[in-house]
Amino acid sequence: MKTLLFSTLLAVGLTLSGFAQPKSPVGLQLYSFREQFPKDVEGTLAKVREMGFREVELAGTYGLAPADFRKLLAKYGLKPISTGASYEDLASNVPKVLEEARALGVKYVMCAWIPHNGDKFTIDDAKRAVDVFHTAGKLLKDNGLSFCYHIHGYEFQPYENGTFFDYLAENLDPRYVNFEMDVFWVKHPGQDPVALLKKYPGRFPLMHLKDRKPGTPGNDTGHVDVESNVAIGKGDLDISEIMKQAKKSGVKHFFIEDESSRSMEQMPESVAYLREVM
Numbered sequence: 001m002k003t004l005l006f007s008t009l010l011a012v013g014l015t016l017s018g019f020a021q022p023k024s025p026v027g028l029q030l031y032s033f034r035e036q037f038p039k040d041v042e043g044t045l046a047k048v049r050e051m052g053f054r055e056v057e058l059a060g061t062y063g064l065a066p067a068d069f070r071k072l073l074a075k076y077g078l079k080p081i082s083t084g085a086s087y088e089d090l091a092s093n094v095p096k097v098l099e100e101a102r103a104l105g106v107k108y109v110m111c112a113w114i115p116h117n118g119d120k121f122t123i124d125d126a127k128r129a130v131d132v133f134h135t136a137g138k139l140l141k142d143n144g145l146s147f148c149y150h151i152h153g154y155e156f157q158p159y160e161n162g163t164f165f166d167y168l169a170e171n172l173d174p175r176y177v178n179f180e181m182d183v184f185w186v187k188h189p190g191q192d193p194v195a196l197l198k199k200y201p202g203r204f205p206l207m208h209l210k211d212r213k214p215g216t217p218g219n220d221t222g223h224v225d226v227e228s229n230v231a232i233g234k235g236d237l238d239i240s241e242i243m244k245q246a247k248k249s250g251v252k253h254f255f256i257e258d259e260s261s262r263s264m265e266q267m268p269e270s271v272a273y274l275r276e277v278m
Helices: 002-019 041-050 066-075 087-092 094-104 123-142 164-171 183-187 193-199 239-248 263-277
Strands: 027-029 055-058 079-084 108-111 146-150 178-182 206-209 253-256
Touching: 041 066, 055 253, 066 079, 066 094, 079 094, 079 253, 087 094, 087 123, 094 123, 123 146, 123 164, 146 206, 178 183, 178 193, 183 193, 183 206, 193 239, 206 239, 239 263, 253 263
Parallel strands: 027 055, 027 253, 055 079, 079 108, 108 146, 146 178, 178 206, 206 253
Antiparallel strands: none
């Protein structure tokens, strides 16, 4: 009996100590721990909480029904803000997207990729995306949700006097479609996150925060070695200045995303840096 009581008290103490960690100033994109979740969903959520996170952006439910995954998030005091949806579902099965978003209790739906052939993005790809996103975005708005497209680098290939991103921003109605800025995927093709925030205020309600290993060669293909992701504050992005402008330009929710194999080890360092600069 004494052993059982001790084990129970120890478990409660560990849980409370985890819940007592200082709150992170930003949220977490759960894709950062995509290697850990399939092995232990609940244990990984417990670590997310212990690191100080309170808001999360979702990247699947790891075999669980959306309603069951939402219950686990609630158990660990994690508020789901956004979830991903495939381009294909947005094009042909918006009711499925709506059902999952409602079950998860999110406010935002995000799409992270526009299909295109190879590394070349074309005006036809952009025009199709405008049609798909407008139709889906309006249906989502009619049901109380906001839709954002997560930029991924290839949108900054040149088009006319600007880039394909300029075309998307100018042709997507902000009532129905806005954007999630991933600062890495703005920097990597040679753009300036601060300048883009200034150019399109109010168009980026969501933001992914990550940092890039100095010396990493850039490109506009949307592809990179994930090991180029380093702890925030250790790379070649000026995260502090980006954050300052982001707040002025209307970013509402920030999520750290670390796609490297070291994400679990680097995450506390990233959180500590952001606590200092925010």
